[in-house]
Amino acid sequence: MDAAPPTGTQLLAVLAALASPHRLRIVAALAEGRSYVSELARRLQMNRPLLYMHLQRLEAAGLVVGTLETAPDGSSVKWFEVVPFALSLTPATVAAAVPTLEAGGSGKDEK
Amino acid sequence: MDAAPPTGTQLLAVLAALASPHRLRIVAALAEGRSYVSELARRLQMNRPLLYMHLQRLEAAGLVVGTLETAPDGSSVKWFEVVPFALSLTPATVAAAVPTLEAGGSGKDEK
């Protein structure tokens, strides 16, 4: 149930999501345990809106998941945790993913 | 079998190098066999200067190697081939690499 070969587009999204110092740091921080936006922003010393954007990017790539938890007293806190992803990066896996790049419906010469 | 743990900076370079549709396509094309700049540009239908830049990026990240071969008749052809890299991408490997992230060689301090 793991290591399902990602489509080229999916692989690209993951790579693009991880290709940033801040986002790497965020993943590393979440790997040690869940946290919420404001707390994480304080720990990593970055603006909340900025961190918010990065978290959304990571979530869009499927690397982290966010859950808005509303406590019984009504206050809302959005918890983020890392998804136990695992992907192997080699010339072969890249070559296997590339043909499934782009829409994949038809058209091969798109430029 | 060189599973040497990459430094954060190194990992970031590889990820950034791979986070591009064109560059993924280039790696895939080279995975099927070596080629040289002009020929590859023709096959992938892109400008030579552009492909040249992408190849340099990939080479800087250590994913491909280029060798300028001067034939006995004097004509020069730069052959490129893919390096058999292999890196495992998981929350743990990211967390392990992040502490060795550098802010840019020297002097530059994080804000």
Add this chain to the structure above:
DNA sequence: CCAGGGTGTCAGCATCTTCTGACAGGGGGG
């Protein structure tokens, strides 16, 4: 001489991402 194939580099433009400050709100407690 001229056409053709190759490498390497450049200035400049179009475009995308990143980042910031300020805003909208929700709710709890002195």
Add this chain to the structure above:
DNA sequence: CCCCCCTGTCAGAAGATGCTGACACCCTGG
């Protein structure tokens, strides 16, 4: 009342990146 905690969204500056056409050069063959 005011102050504190949290989420979510915005316009727009600032900067990095992708991309193009044109140029420099070398060598071979008609």
